[in-house]
Amino acid sequence: MSSFQQSPAGEHTGPSSADDGAVPATPDGPGVQATNGTYRARANGAPVRATRHKGPVELRRGQAGAPQSDSMLLDADPSGGFTRTDPWRVLRIQSEFVEGFGTLADLGPAISVFGSARTPRDSSFYAIGEEVGRRLVDAGYAVITGGGPGAMEAANKGACEAGGVSVGLGIELPFEQGMNEWVDLGINFRYFFARKTMFVKYANGFIVLPGGFGTLDELFEAMTLVQTRKVTSFPIVLIGVDYWRPLIDWIEGTLLAEGTISEKDLSLLQLVDTAEEAVRIVAATTRHPEAPTAASGHS
Numbered sequence: 001m002s003s004f005q006q007s008p009a010g011e012h013t014g015p016s017s018a019d020d021g022a023v024p025a026t027p028d029g030p031g032v033q034a035t036n037g038t039y040r041a042r043a044n045g046a047p048v049r050a051t052r053h054k055g056p057v058e059l060r061r062g063q064a065g066a067p068q069s070d071s072m073l074l075d076a077d078p079s080g081g082f083t084r085t086d087p088w089r090v091l092r093i094q095s096e097f098v099e100g101f102g103t104l105a106d107l108g109p110a111i112s113v114f115g116s117a118r119t120p121r122d123s124s125f126y127a128i129g130e131e132v133g134r135r136l137v138d139a140g141y142a143v144i145t146g147g148g149p150g151a152m153e154a155a156n157k158g159a160c161e162a163g164g165v166s167v168g169l170g171i172e173l174p175f176e177q178g179m180n181e182w183v184d185l186g187i188n189f190r191y192f193f194a195r196k197t198m199f200v201k202y203a204n205g206f207i208v209l210p211g212g213f214g215t216l217d218e219l220f221e222a223m224t225l226v227q228t229r230k231v232t233s234f235p236i237v238l239i240g241v242d243y244w245r246p247l248i249d250w251i252e253g254t255l256l257a258e259g260t261i262s263e264k265d266l267s268l269l270q271l272v273d274t275a276e277e278a279v280r281i282v283a284a285t286t287r288h289p290e291a292p293t294a295a296s297g298h299s
C-alpha cells in the first residue's frame with residue numbers, strides 16, 4: 001500500500017511506502033508518524049472530518065494525529081533523561097534567577113559578607129564576623145552571606161541576634177552542609193553563577209573576611225565588576241591586614257608594576273583590621289539606608 005506525505009496546508013510533499021509503525025488514534029482516522037516527526041495519511045486518504053488546531057497551525061487527516069502538547073506533557077517519560085539535557089538546565093537556571101529576584105527584591109539596603117567556610121568558632125575572625133553582622137544591622141543594612149559555616153555563620157549570627165535581616169544564599173555541594181542556623185531568609189542554589197549574581201545585585205557593598213578559594217573568587221569577581229563599571233559606587237573592604245597584606249603587595253608589586261592593572265584599580269580595595277572601620281567605610285560609601293527589620297516581608 002502506498003501513501004503520501006502531506007503538509008499541514010494539504011500539499012503533497014512526496015510519495016512514501018508506508019504501512020509501517022504505530023498508528024495513532026486521531027479524530028480523522030489513522031495516520032503514521034514519519035521519521036521527521038510529521039504525520040502522513042494512509043493511502044486510502046481518510047476524508048476530512050475535522051480540522052485540528054494547534055496554535056496557528058491547522059492539521060487534517062493524518063497530520064491531525066500528532067500528539068497533543070498536553071498529552072505529551074502528562075505522559076510519563078520513564079527514562080527521565082530530558083532532565084539531563086541543556087535545554088532543561090536552562091529552565092532550571094532561569095528558575096534560580098526567578099526565585100532569587102522574587103525573594104530578594106524587597107530586601108532593602110544590604111551588604112554581602114564573605115569569608116572562609118572553615119573559620120573556627122573560637123577564632124578572632126569569627127568574633128569579628130559576628131561584630132560585622134551586628135554593626136551592619138545597627139547601621140540599617142541586611143546581611144547577605146553564603147549561608148554556610150565559619151565566617152558566613154558568624155556574620156549571620158551577629159545580624160540575627162541584632163534583630164536584622166539575616167540572609168543566606170546557600171550552594172548545593174557534594175558534601176551537604178545545610179544552611180547555618182542563623183539564617184532567617186535562605187535560598188539554596190545549584191549554580192554558583194546564579195548565586196553570585198544575587199550577592200552583587202542585592203548588595204550595596206562587600207565586606208571580606210579572611211578566606212580561601214571561594215572567598216577569593218567572590219572578591220575578584222566583585223573587583224572585576226567594579227573595575228569594568230558593571231557596578232558603580234560599590235565599596236569592597238577587606239578585614240585582616242596581616243592576612244590580606246601579602247596579596248595586596250603582590251597585586252601592587254606585580255600586577256601594577258607590569259601594567260596589567262592601573263593605580264585606580266588598586267584603590268578599589270580598602271584594608272582594615274576592625275569590624276567598626278569596615279562598617280564605617282561601607283556606610284560612608286553607600287547611600288544612607290532606611291533600617292529594615294527582620295519582620296520586613298519577602299514573598
Ligand SMILES: C/C(=C\CNc1ncnc2c1ncn2[C@@H]1O[C@H](COP(=O)(O)O)[C@@H](O)[C@H]1O)CO
Pocket residue numbers: 113114115116117118145146147148149152170171173177210211212213214215216218
Ligand atoms: C568547605 C566547607 C563548607 C562548604 N560550605 C559552603 N557553604 C556555603 N558557601 C560556601 C561554602 N564553601 C564555600 N562557600 C562560598 O565561598 C566562600 C568561602 O569559601 P572559602 O574557600 O572557604 O574561602 C563563601 O563566602 C561562600 O560564599 C567546610 O569545610
